[in-house]
Amino acid sequence: MKMVLTILVAGGAVAASLAPPDAPLLAAMSAGSPAVSAAADDLHFHIAACYPHDPEAFTQGLIYRRGEFYESTGLVGQSSIRRVRIADGKVMQSAKVEPPHFGEGMTDWKSDVISITWRSGTAFRWDRKSLMLRKVQRYEGEGWGLTQDGRTLILSDGTDRLRFIDPESFAVLRTLPVTVNGRPLAALNELEWVEGAIYANVWQASQIVRIDPQSGKVTGILDLSDLAAVASRDNPDAVLNGIAYDAAGKRLFVTGKTWPLVFELRPGKPSARTTGCAQLPDAKVVGRVLPTAP
Ligand SMILES: [Ca+2]
DSSP: OOOEEEEEETTEEEEEEOOOOOHHHHHHHSSSOOOOOTTTOOOEEEEEEEEEOOTTOOEEEEEEETTEEEEEEOSTTTOEEEEEETTTOOEEEEEEOOTTOOEEEEEEETTEEEEEESSSOEEEEEETTTOOEEEEEEOSSOOOEEEEOSSSEEEEOSSSEEEEEOTTTOOEEEEEEOEETTEEOOOEEEEEEETTEEEEEETTOSEEEEEOTTTOBEEEEEEOHHHHHHHSTTOTTOOEEEEEEETTTTEEEEEETTOSEEEEEEESSOOSOOBSOTTSTTEEEEEEEEOOOO
């Protein structure tokens, strides 16, 4: 399947076929690709705004709560949990995740923020208001991404399997294999629960996949190659990673590791001026969600 991104420039539409930059996802998609049908293309986003993002933040987890971001960062010695003002990216409050831990994804649960670690099997529960550490919990294997669906935590570990976890006991309630066009899709990373679906970053891919939480099938692929090309600045580690959703405002926020920007995406085609996006002069970018095989 060819990835297609529609770029609207000064009112005119230009469809551009992109060279495949992302081995894991595109390899998984290479067989059995259906024809792309405009009618089946059920989701569009456009860039509504860009906001500054700490270019030192090795983003591993991002959520939106009550007008602010909570973000987790990685790397041993640089891992943190932080509360971030959206407008200017200012870190309002932070807590260190001490070595030897390598911070990974995070989400909130009731009055807590829960963060996970890459290889130490350790989850930290922080009080959301004070960011004081409340509790340490254990889980098996690696931790990459974390979100919650209102009932359970959902954890990725770099494989094609998502684990649904009891938020209190951390017991694994079920495991969901994720497939795209019938093939396992590994390297699932940062997660976000969006309108009844799981959105996932795929490590080293510039596309976000939308996963059916019951079947595990990828039901759409949001191609953000254009944003990644602007924001990664030729740094191979600066991959798209970080999805937050404002359910009330229907705003999707995306960023990446050490990206200088957070992008606010809204559904539909652009209608108003994009603000704060000097790096994308005169361009409004629409990521198309491409349909996959049923
Ligand atoms: Ca998230």
